[in-house]
Amino acid sequence: MTLDPFGHSITDTTQMPKNWGERTGNRLHLKTKKIAIYNLLLFKRNSVYDSYKVQETERLIRSQKYVTAVRITHKLAGVASDSVDVTIRVLDSWSTIPRFSISSNQVSVGFKEKDFLDQVSNWNIVLQIVFMMAQTEMTLLTRFQISRILI
CATH class of the missing domain: 3.10.20 (Ubiquitin-like (UB roll))
Structure with a gap:
C-alpha cells in the first residue's frame, strides 16, 4: 500500500x-x-x-x-x-519542487517534478522572462530526463 x-x-x-x-x-x-x-x-x-x-x-x-x-x-x-x-x-515523499529566481534583468518561475512517469525520470518546467532595454522576452523552458530504464 x-x-x-x-x-x-x-x-x-x-x-x-x-x-x-x-x-x-x-x-x-x-x-x-x-x-x-x-x-x-x-x-x-x-x-x-x-x-x-x-x-x-x-x-x-x-x-x-x-x-x-x-x-x-x-x-x-x-x-x-x-x-x-x-x-x-x-x-x-513530496516530489514537486518549486523554483523561483530573480535578478536585475530576469525572472524565472517553475517547478521540477522528481517522480514523473513512476520514478524513472525528471521533468523541469521553467517560465523565464528576460527584461532588456526596449523589449521583454518570455521563454518557456522544459527539460525531460530519463534517469534509468526498468526492464
Missing part, C-alpha cells in the same frame, strides 16, 4: 489527513505506482519466507528518493497455516 505524503503514518493505519493543506498536497502529489515497488522486491509470491530478503527489500525501498518511510510486516495466513501474508506500507 502506498500512502500519500501528508497526514498519513507508516505505523498508525487510522491516521488520516486532518486539514485542507494536507488534503490539497495529497491531491497534487503524483502517487508512486505499485509496479515501482514490486520491481524492488527481493522475494516473490508463494516462495519460502526469508527474513533476510524481507529486511533487504525494506532497506532497498527506503533508499529510493521517492520514499519517506517503509514498513514491511508479516502475519500467519491462518491458525493452522504454513503461509504468511506480507504487507508493505510505503509513505511517499
Whole structure:
C-alpha cells in the first residue's frame, strides 16, 4: 500500500489527513505506482519466507528518493497455516519542487517534478522572462530526463 505524503503514518493505519493543506498536497502529489515497488522486491509470491530478503527489500525501498518511510510486516495466513501474508506500507515523499529566481534583468518561475512517469525520470518546467532595454522576452523552458530504464 502506498500512502500519500501528508497526514498519513507508516505505523498508525487510522491516521488520516486532518486539514485542507494536507488534503490539497495529497491531491497534487503524483502517487508512486505499485509496479515501482514490486520491481524492488527481493522475494516473490508463494516462495519460502526469508527474513533476510524481507529486511533487504525494506532497506532497498527506503533508499529510493521517492520514499519517506517503509514498513514491511508479516502475519500467519491462518491458525493452522504454513503461509504468511506480507504487507508493505510505503509513505511517499513530496516530489514537486518549486523554483523561483530573480535578478536585475530576469525572472524565472517553475517547478521540477522528481517522480514523473513512476520514478524513472525528471521533468523541469521553467517560465523565464528576460527584461532588456526596449523589449521583454518570455521563454518557456522544459527539460525531460530519463534517469534509468526498468526492464
